[in-house]
Structures are given as C-alpha cells and as structure tokens.
Amino acid sequence: MLEEDMKVAVKVVAVGNGVIGIILGKSSMIQRYCKGIFTKDYEKTIGVDFLQRQIQVNNEDIRLMLWDTAGQDEFDAITKACYRGAQACVLVFSTTDRESFEAISSWREKVVAEVADIPIVLVLNKTDLLDDSCIKNEEAEALAKKLKLRFYRTSVKKDLHVSEVFKYLSEKHLQKLKQQIAEGPESVHSSSNKIGVFSASGGSHLGQNSSTLHGGDVINLRPNKQRTKKNRNAFSSCSMP
Numbered sequence: 001m002l003e004e005d006m007k008v009a010v011k012v013v014a015v016g017n018g019v020i021g022i023i024l025g026k027s028s029m030i031q032r033y034c035k036g037i038f039t040k041d042y043e044k045t046i047g048v049d050f051l052q053r054q055i056q057v058n059n060e061d062i063r064l065m066l067w068d069t070a071g072q073d074e075f076d077a078i079t080k081a082c083y084r085g086a087q088a089c090v091l092v093f094s095t096t097d098r099e100s101f102e103a104i105s106s107w108r109e110k111v112v113a114e115v116a117d118i119p120i121v122l123v124l125n126k127t128d129l130l131d132d133s134c135i136k137n138e139e140a141e142a143l144a145k146k147l148k149l150r151f152y153r154t155s156v157k158k159d160l161h162v163s164e165v166f167k168y169l170s171e172k173h174l175q176k177l178k179q180q181i182a183e184g185p186e187s188v189h190s191s192s193n194k195i196g197v198f199s200a201s202g203g204s205h206l207g208q209n210s211s212t213l214h215g216g217d218v219i220n221l222r223p224n225k226q227r228t229k230k231n232r233n234a235f236s237s238c239s240m241p
C-alpha cells in the first residue's frame with residue numbers, strides 16, 4: 001500500500017491513425033470506459049480531448065486521466081505535445097483498417113520520442129467486425145511480440161475487454177511507482193509520476209460536468225469535439241504538465 005490518503009494519477013494517451021474515412025475508435029473507447037456509452041456517430045477529435053475516471057487497483061485509488069489524441073496528421077504538433085508527461089499509452093488500430101495496423105510502429109516511435117519507458121499496450125479495436133477484417137490474427141500477434149507489447153482485442157461497441165486495457169496500464173504504473181518509492185523518494189519524479197492527495201471532488205476545478213460510473217468519479221473536461229471550422233480551437237482542453 002502507498003501512504004494512506006494518497007492517490008495516484010496516471011496520464012494515459014490514446015494514439016493511432018488510419019485512412020481517412022475509417023476511424024479506429026479511440027474517442028469511443030475512452031467514452032465507453034469513462035461514461036459507459038457508445039455512439040455510432042463519428043465526430044473528429046480536434047487536437048486533444050480529455051476524460052477521467054477513478055478506479056481501485058490492488059487497494060490503491062487510481063485516477064486515470066485519459067487523453068484522446070487526434071488521429072489526423074494535421075494535429076501532429078498538438079498531439080505530440082500531449083504525449084509529454086504521459087505515464088501510459090494505448091496504441092489503437094482497427095480490424096477494418098490495414099493502414100492503421102501498418103502505422104502502429106511509427107506511432108509508437110512518436111510516443112517513445114517524447115516519453116521513454118512507459119507502459120504501452122497494443123489494442124485491436126472493432127473485433128465485432130471480424131468478418132470485415134483485413135488483418136490476420138497471427139500478424140497482429142507478431143507485431144505485439146516484435147514491439148514487446150501486451151496485446152488486447154476490444155470491441156468498444158460490445159464493451160469487450162475495454163476495462164482490462166486500463167486496469168493493466170494502472171497496474172503497471174503502480175508497480176513502477178512502488179519500485180521507485182522503494183528505491184528512495186528522490187527517484188519519484190514529481191512531474192512524471194504525479195502522486196497527490198485528491199478529495200472525492202478533486203479535479204472539479206478543471207471540469208464542467210461530473211458524474212459517477214461503476215462507483216468511480218468521472219470528471220468530463222470541456223468537450224473538444226467540434227463540427228465546424230468556425231469553432232475550432234485545438235488548444236481549448238490541452239493543458240500541458
């Protein structure tokens with residue numbers, strides 16, 4: 001156990017891209033996990049978006065701060081800035097989009113260039129569409145093995161294995177943190193491993209809406225999904241650590 005009253009905050013970034021018109025489901029995954037909802041509508045992520053959820057892992061309170069990054073190259077500079085300070089990463093590709101699979105290594109490199117040595121998982125989403133799959137199972141597994149990443153197959157639509165992804169990342173982060181604490185306080189870098197004390201309503205100074213799901217706090221920061229060019233403000237919810 002960490003000290004009593006201590007809660008761990010983990011910044012997780014969801015990353016990946018496919019061809020225009022075929023979308024991976026990063027935003028949907030985060031929404032599913034934090035709000036328990038799935039929508040068929042697609043709204044392009046402009047820059048970055050943010051949701052959070054509090055869970056318990058190994059008797060520790062973990063606040064997961066889930067950063068949803070835009071899959072489009074035009075937002076590269078902003079999304080890269082958001083990788084900084086990340087403590088875990090979800091690399092997403094889609095069953096129905098071969099390009100998203102082929103792009104995984106380069107997305108991983110982009111993340112690692114900003115933050116080395118963080119837990120990363122590889123996630124194949126839309127497994128409910130296996131009939132339309134353009135990636136062989138063995139290929140996906142070989143990629144995970146080559147990149148030494150834990151591999152998950154999810155269907156955000158059917159709510160399959162989404163929670164496992166975030167639970168695993170939390171466990172890995174916690175493990176790392178405990179190891180650093182055991183090694184001495186100076187190894188716990190306050191900017192890269194935010195250990196802090198949060199009240200039940202903590203973080204609400206940042207958010208506009210909050211609700212509770214599965215017994216955890218969910219604080220929804222300003223939605224950053226925008227439909228019109230007129231309203232575009234890529235920085236509106238991007239606060240760098």
Ligand SMILES: Nc1nc2c(ncn2[C@@H]2O[C@H](COP(=O)(O)OP(=O)(O)OP(=O)(O)O)[C@@H](O)[C@H]2O)c(=O)[nH]1
Nearest residue numbers: 024025026027028039040044045071126155156157
């Ligand atoms: N069939 C199916 N559709 C899904 C699944 N997950 C997401 N989708 C759909 O795919 C689209 C994905 O949208 P987003 O979640 O916004 O995708 P994204 O990866 O965040 O896209 P960008 O914002 O452009 O980066 C939506 O129409 C979802 O309904 C899934 O598991 N199965």
